[in-house]
Structures are given as structure tokens and as C-alpha cells.
Amino acid sequence: AGGPNPEFSNSWETENPAMALAGRDFEPGEVSRRRRSERGPHREPVNVELPRSEAVQAESSVESLGDALEPLEARYLTQCRERLLGPIRMVYPEREGYDADVPTHSDVEKLVGIGREELRRVDDVSLEDAVCGEISNACREFAERATRALRNVPAARDAKAFGKLPRAVTEAYASTKPTDGLIVPRAEWRASVREEFDARTAGACAVLRKGVSLLKATPSLGPGLDALDAVCARVSNRGADAAAYVCCAQLANADVEEDYSDGRDASSGSPLGASPCVVRLLSSLHAIRAGYLAFLPAWPKLQPNQDSPSARAAIPALAARVARQCSSHICLRRPLAGGGRLVVARDIDVLCDALADYEPEPGDAVEASAELRAALDELGAVKRLLFVEPRLAEGETRAGAVLRAGLELAPVLRPSCAWHHCLAACGHARLPLPDALDVAEDVEASPALRTAYVAQLCGGDDFGAADSPETRRAREERAWLDVQRCLDAWATRASATGVSALGDVYESMQRSGAELR
Helix, strand or coil: CCCCCHHHHHHHHCCCHHHHHCCCCCCCHHHHHHHHHHHCCCCCCCCCCCCHHHHHHHHHHHHHHHHHHHHHHHHHHHHHHHHHHHHHHHHCCCCCCCCCCCCCHHHHHHHHHHHHHHHHHCCCHHHHHHHHHHHHHHHHHHHHHHHHHCCCCCCCCCCCCCCCHHHHHHHHHHCCCCCCCCCCCCCCCCCCHHHHHHHHHHHHHHHHHHHHHCCCCCHHHHHHHHHHHHHHHHHHHHHHHHHHHHHHHHHHCCCHHHHCCHHHHCCCCCCCCCCHHHHHHHHHHHHHHHHCHHHCCCCCCCCCCCCCHHHHHHHHHHHHHHHHHHHHHHHCCCCCCHHHHHHHHHHHHHHHHHHHHHCCCCCCCHHHHHHHHHHHHHHHHHHHHHCCHHHCCCCCCHHHHHHHHHHHCCCCCCHHHHHHHHHHHCCCCCCCCHHHCCCCCCCCCCHHHHHHHHHHHHCCCCCHHHCCHHHHHHHHHHHHHHHHHHHHHHHHHHHHHCCCCCCCHHHHHHHCHHHHC
């Protein structure tokens, strides 16, 4: 009485006396010890495999649970989307007759804060990725509305682009006392309302891009970040293209007698500064840098809360475009005497020093930085090309010497520079354009035509990443066709008058010029 059932008297020796007291099935202690000794000291795990029907049933119940949660997840993502789009609709309501202003930093930070809060609420990996996708979609919506709100800076060949800058530069230059040193006058100029609006809009997109990129490192945010950077690229590239055009127009307007005369090098003391046209060019560039480029999100040290790779790349791309256009303008200049060549060589040195200041920080905008260095190297090659004529080999013609030097400098120098310098050095300084064929032989093409042609030759309608090696080769091919058309037209004109005005240029160009292609 009060003890265990005699049937379970050996249960006290079992491993689970509680089960024995409960009257459940068990192995007596002796049997258990014997089996344990047979298995050895280490027990092997036992894998229990469910029958196939039960496994399928378990899997289907998990799937059915996921199907049941899908409507809840979709509803949550819809609410998340609405919370993200709310601030965007307030900033860009897109109502008829309403012109949206540039979003403030506070507006952008509010949107970033909502995205941060949405990510904080979720702890599931798949749902977190879906929320990142909604944040990316919100960035794309912001970029699309910002693009539609842009005032669109006029294209490079539009006279309205930085239209007041040339007059400001001219007035600043006229009020500066000439000295032997290089003094770049400060032009009192500010970007127009339209140009400043677009630059500030690009800055707002860059602020949003920086804030969203810091939320989480995931590919799901990539499309939204790319859309924001596309707005910055559109504004920066268009503005930089127009800036290069208006700056280099100063070279097309140069007065050969004033800028490149032998008397400018007849100094008795210290070396002279750059020619007036280059001083005006640098004055224009400095004014644009202070009055327009400063609003672009291109200065990471001064604007730590903004991030735009395309805007940062546009600054060295602008300097490279200016260097390329300077090379083409110099090669199209009509024959210069010895003193004039020295002035141009000094101009090239001044330009290289000034444009090198636009090179980005090491590791940043790698492609644009490499293009800037290549453009500056080309300016140096043009400087060497200027002094080919005094070193003619025995029996070598002037045209042959220029084209031979062009072949030697071909890896650095564009073929069109050699072709144009050959025509100019031999007294044929008209532009190789069909539009210029009607210009009398003793009259150079107008500065406007020269500026437009050089801008088309050095950039076309592309800027930045869109200006690929293929498009550059295509432009050089068009330049060669233009040279051929002009040579044929001049030869026909000379034949009709009975006077050969081309000399050996035609033969040299057909023979050696074609090798540069």
C-alpha cells in the first residue's frame, strides 16, 4: 500500500521514473542498460521522416498561410506608398496655372524621414525589400515631376543662354587697366531666374539622393537614385554646354591685329599676359563658375548634404569642352607671324593652368577627369603644331610639314585640328563648311558661323557620357567631308579664273591628310 505497482518494480532503475509512476510503457532498467552498452557511449541522431502525404500537407499549409497574408502585405504597401507620395504631391501639385517652386531642404528631409520610419517598422527581409522598392518609386515620381517643372536652360546655340554675360565681361574688361601681368576682370553677373531655378532643382534632387542612399545599401533603391541623378545630369550638362559655347565665343570674336600682332610681343621687360580674347574667355568662365555652377550639386566639400555623380562630372567636362574648342579655334586662325605664334603659345599655357583647376578630387568623376587631361594634352600638341613651319625639312612644303606633324601627334591631336591648321597656315582660313563656300576668298567667315561650327565639331548635341568615342569619330568623318568639299570648290573656282590659288595644299591634303582619318 502506498508503493508502486509490483509490475513496475524495476521502474526505479529506468531513466525516467516519472513515466514509470504514470504507468506508461517503458523498458526495464536492465534492458535499457544492455541496449545502451550495445550502442556505445555516443548516441547517433535519429532522422524521422514524415510520410509523403503529411509532408505535402505541411508545405501546402505554409503556402496557404502566405496566400492569406498577401492581401495584408499589399494593403500595407499601398498605405506605405501613399505616405511617401504625400509630400511629393504637396511640393509638386501639378495643378493647372500653378508653377511649383523649388523644394526646400526641409521638404526633402521630410520625405527622407518618412522613408526612414517605414523601414524601421518592418523586420521581415522580404517586406523590407518591398518597402525599399516603394521608396525607389517615390524617388522616381519626384524626379519625373521635377523634370516637368524645369524651366529648361536654353541650348548652347541659343543666344538666350547666359545672354547678359558677354556684355558684363566686355564692360569689366573695358574698365580694367592694361598691365603686363595677367589680370582676369571680375564680371558682375548673375544667372537668370530660369537658369538659377533649374540649378536649384538639381540641388534638391541631389539632397534627396544623398538622404535615400544612406537609408539602406540595397539594389532595390537603384532605379530611384538613377532617376534623381538623371535630373541633375540633364540640368548640369545642358548648362555646361551653354557655358562652354558662350565662353569660347570670345575666341571667335578675337581681333587678330589686337590679339595676335607682332607688336604684342615687343616687350622690353617682363613677359606679357594672355591676349585680350583669352582674358575675356577666362573672365566669362569665372563669372559662370561663381554665378551659375555654384548652385549645381557639384561641390561635395561645400555641399556635404548633396550627392550627384553626374553634376560633379559636368564640371571637368565643361573644362574639357572649353579646351577642345580652344584647340579648334586656334587651328582655324589665319596665318600668324612669329610674334603672333608666341602670343598664342602663351595663351595656351595660361589656358592649361586655368582649366587644370577644374580637375576633380582623385577617384571622383574618373572618366571626366581623364577627358580633361586628354583635352589639355591636345592643347599642348597644338602648341607644338604652331612651330612646325620654321622647321621644314629640305624639299618639304609647308602643307606637307603640317600634316606630317599631325600624324606624329595623332594619338593626342584630333585629325580635324591638323587639317584645319594646314588650310589656315597655307592662307586658306575660311571655315570648311558648305555655308562658307559663298564667302569671298579674302574675307573670313563670320564669328557666329565660326563659333557654331567649332561647337558642333567638338561636341555636337551630346555632352558628358553621351559623347562617346563613336560619336567623336563620326564628327571627325564629317569634318573630313567638309574639308573635301571646300577643297573641290576652291579648286573649281581657281580653275575657272585660271589662277591656282591652292598651290600644293590640294595634293598634300589628298595624300597625307587622308592618312589621319
